[in-house]
Amino acid sequence: MTRPAAVTWRCGAFSGRVAPRTAVFTLLTLAVLVAVSGLALYSGHYPLTVAEMSAILFQRADETADIVIWYHRLPRLLVGIGAGAAFGVSGALIQDMLRNPLASPDVVGFSAGAATGALFTVMLTGSSFWVLPGAMAGGVLSAALVLLLAWNKGLSSARLVLIGLALSLFLMALVDIMMARLDLLTAADIMKWLVGAFPSPEWSDVALIFGALITLGPFALWQGFALKRMALGDDIATALGLNVSRVRLKILFLSVGLTACAVSVAGPLPFVAFAANPIARRLSAASGACNGSPLLGAAAVGACLTVMADLVCRSLPIGADLPTGIFTAMIGAPLLVWQLTLEIRKGAL
């Protein structure tokens, strides 16, 4: 047998190949997401039975329980799913593009840029209306700055990561300066958001993040085709007919856009963008096999991670009013250390 196991589909001029393991993995992750979502709706300080819950979800009774579900738990769950998926895709885009598992938006400074931009506009205008434009501007500016500094007749991955890291540190200092001018209560709230938290999101936040996923997601999947070829190195990708620099710019733009939207609703949740793609890859064995895009897997894993972290954060005993980002960091940071050891062992660092 010379062909790997894969399901080939053809329909007129359209065709593709899907590895069974990748498909099964994506479906399994979605199943886990559904299960965790159910749990997230069900559990909380206000006790609800399953029967009550389904009654509220599908009939809308006018009671406290209705408010708990419709104005608290459901938007929070949906923001978690949307932001997690957006972070997952945006991380996968950049990591695969630069062939560097360390180069995720939270590591190369895009998240920090978006957060700084959002914070800056909030401080300037005093309202949260401009958070998204601020986050976009901050993300684009930081990306442009990192690119400008890292560009040297092309984009080398080591330069990008190091300059991104330096920019993140600088932005953190900027944020600290801004925070020093705030009163204590606001500062505490913003501090929490800066770690990554979405304690009481509005439905407009839900609309924002899903709007972003619906508009940018298809473009990201489209770039998945080029992304897979980029894994072969710039020379071979060019030889195969890709315009490498242009593909890079498009992917960067998509990644920054998704990151900015996710940051503006959920704060710069650390490590979700970083961890989703490697986890999806390892479990789905999507390492270049076939043509199925690993982006969907990364989105599903990102959503799962975020909802799980948020669930843990909510189910802690009384008084522990901790931001969700702490828990994504607790999952992600060990992964980062592990990844670093792998890279060091390979001699890549």
Next chain:
Amino acid sequence: MKTAAYPLSAGGLTLTRPVGPVLDELGLAVPRGKISVVIGPNACGKSTLLRCLARLLRPDQGEVLLEGDPIDRQKPKQVARQLAILPQNSTVPEYLRVFDLVARGRTPWQSPLSQWSRADALAVERALALAGVEAYSLRPLSELSGGQRQRAFIAMILAQDAPILLLDEPTTFLDLPHQIELLDLVRKLNRESGKTVVMVLHDINLAARFADHVFALKDGKVNREGAPADVVTEATMRQIFALDCLVIPDPLHGCPHVIPR
């Protein structure tokens, strides 16, 4: 498509690096349907030339014509359908299976919506067979020997189905039997499928044996070109490589054979 006199040509190619000029107003025209070999001393710009020809590197001045038209003004996808290059150093991930690597060669014929047409499947099967890598098509690159690996890459550029093949030192890291095996394969591709081949080779004797046309580079210029018998001579070797040698006819193949003194 109109047919230009030369499938691939270059004029006035100049590329300057801080250390000095690498290519210096270099011009050349690649004969169609022949195996051309670029030889020259280290750092004479052989690989740079090949990379410029394949638009992997943009020269400071001068231009490369593919079928008569400037290569950088054609669509990248269209160029990739006509010209395939095997670069010297590839950073291909080691976990990739041979089949998947070869399938990537189909990229210029695919799109996000058509990623595995019947033509793709057929071309990949054919490339696997032609390069003789079917036996290990499911193995990841990390498990292959140098020779198998190089064949897998050849299979990839064969799947690309381009009439022009550029090979940058395809025999590096191979032992002599594997070098011959690979060059035999290249010759077979040229004779049977009519591919135009341009390759950089270090070994002058192999170049003399497998080339139809030799470009001898020195100081970023084509110093001499022509049939192996005309280029691989004692005088040229002295001039280009500063090599004092004896050139005799190869007793087996009749091509010139260089014996350094």
